[in-house]
Structures are given as structure tokens and as C-alpha cells.
Amino acid sequence: AQSVTQLGSHVSVSEGALVLLRCNYSSSVPPYLFWYVQYPNQGLQLLLKYTSAATLVKGINGFEAEFKKSETSFHLTKPSAHMSDAAEYFCAVTSWAGSYQLTFGKGTKLSVIP
Amino acid sequence: EADIYQTPRYLVIGTGKKITLECSQTMGHDKMYWYQQDPGMELHLIHYSYGVNSTEKGDLSSESTVSRIRTEHFPLTLESARPSHTSQYLCASSEKGTGDVEQYFGPGTRLTVT
Numbered sequence: 001a002q003s004v005t006q007l008g009s010h011v012s013v014s015e016g017a018l019v020l021l022r023c024n025y026s027s028s029v030p031p032y033l034f035w036y037v038q039y040p041n042q043g044l045q046l047l048l049k050y051t052s053a054a055t056l057v058k059g060i061n062g063f064e065a066e067f068k069k070s071e072t073s074f075h076l077t078k079p080s081a082h083m084s085d086a087a088e089y090f091c092a093v094t095s096w097a098g099s100y101q102l103t104f105g106k107g108t109k110l111s112v113i114p
Numbered sequence: 115e116a117d118i119y120q121t122p123r124y125l126v127i128g129t130g131k132k133i134t135l136e137c138s139q140t141m142g143h144d145k146m147y148w149y150q151q152d153p154g155m156e157l158h159l160i161h162y163s164y165g166v167n168s169t170e171k172g173d174l175s176s177e178s179t180v181s182r183i184r185t186e187h188f189p190l191t192l193e194s195a196r197p198s199h200t201s202q203y204l205c206a207s208s209e210k211g212t213g214d215v216e217q218y219f220g221p222g223t224r225l226t227v228t
Contacts, residue, residue, distance in 0.1 A: 009154060036219075043118075043204055043219030044157075090157070101173070102217060104156040 006105035023091035120220035137205030
């Protein structure tokens with residue numbers, strides 16, 4: 001069984017400030033981990049993914065995430081928030097369960113204050 | 115840019131009507147998925163397909179049905195819509211492979227049953 005917990009359903013940051021979105025997972029086998037972003041009235045777009053190579057993963061739009069096995073975490077960060085980063089962010093985990101199905105967290109809505 | 119399309123984008127329909135949500139992709143992906151997304155909740159997998167004539171139910175029980183007669187097309191049907199079916203429905207597709215493959219999402223259909 002696998003699950004994802006995203007701490008904070010809503011995060012607000014000032015423009016130019018650090019963005020930190022938290023994700024903890026549980027998985028009985030080594031996981032693959034993903035961060036997706038959803039802009040209003042759009043589908044989900046992949047930001048980055050961890051696939052057991054480097055533990056620090058760089059994605060699009062200046063985002064990165066670090067896989068920490070000891071903490072079962074995969075937090076998403078960006079050094080300086082931009083207004084265009086306002087969106088909803090979903091963490092997801094998958095592992096071999098017969099089908100590599102994705103399990104999503106409930107999402108974190110990021111607001112950027114000018 | 116993902117080439118996966120969903121129609122209609124918005125649908126308001128009365129109770130008891132039969133509806134079909136369309137999903138098409140032009141990437142030649144073997145795997146396709148339907149997710150249900152409610153505000154503030156995680157995405158739940160309701161159906162998936164590994165190829166033509168292959169369909170499986172996902173983790174979330176759904177009264178909807180799907181078909182996969184062509185690789186590029188994965189429609190979802192509700193025989194008799196009810197207010198409890200009000201939700202956003204997201205279609206996705208991915209290549210064959212292991213869990214590290216990216217799922218590409220369509221823009222979604224927002225369904226309201228009155």
C-alpha cells in the first residue's frame with residue numbers, strides 16, 4: 001500500500017520569497033515520486049520526478065525537490081517565488097503494485113502575494 | 115505540450131441523462147487513465163487501460179464505464195447521471211514501461227448534474 005500526505009492545503013508566500021511545499025509518502029517498496037502542477041481550468045503538468053537516480057531532482061520553472069529516504073519526504077522548493085507560480089501542486093507516488101498506479105496527495109494551493 | 119484532448123470542457127446536465135465524456139490522445143500511448151477530482155481532495159483513479167480492448171477499474175468505485183476500441187480514444191460513459199456524479203474528470207495517458215513514465219493529462223471535464 002502507498003499513500004501521500006501534503007502538509008498545508010494552502011500556502012501563501014510573497015513574490016521573491018522561498019517556496020516550500022511539503023510531501024511525505026509511505027510505500028512498502030522503493031518509490032517513484034512526482035510533483036505535478038495544475039493551473040486553473042487546466043490539466044496536470046509534470047514538474048519533476050524522482051526515479052532512484054540523484055536524490056536532488058531539478059524540474060521545470062526553477063523548482064527542485066530532494067528525496068530523503070530517512071524522512072520519507074519529497075519536499076518541493078523554489079528559491080524565489082514568481083506570480084506565475086500561483087497554482088495547485090500535487091505530490092504523487094507510484095510503485096510496483098501490479099500496475100504502477102499513481103497515488104496522489106490532496107494538493108497544496110500556492111498563492112503568491114505581490 | 116501534451117496532445118491529449120477532452121470534450122466537453124464543461125457540462126451541465128439533468129438527472130437520469132446518459133452522458134459520454136470524450137478523451138483522445140495523438141501520442142500513440144498504450145496506457146490511458148480516468149481520474150475523478152473533487153475540490154480539496156486527491157485525484158482518484160476510476161478506470162485505466164493498457165491497450166485496445168483492455169479496461170480495468172481503479173481504486174475508486176465508479177458507476178461509469180469505459181471502452182478502448184482504438185488506441186487513441188478512451189471515452190467514459192454514465193448511463194444515468196446523478197447529482198453524486200458532479201465532479202471534475204481528468205483523462206491521462208502514458209507510454210508503456212515502468213513506474214517512472216510520465217502521465218500526460220488532458221484539461222478535464224467539469225460535470226454538474228442537477
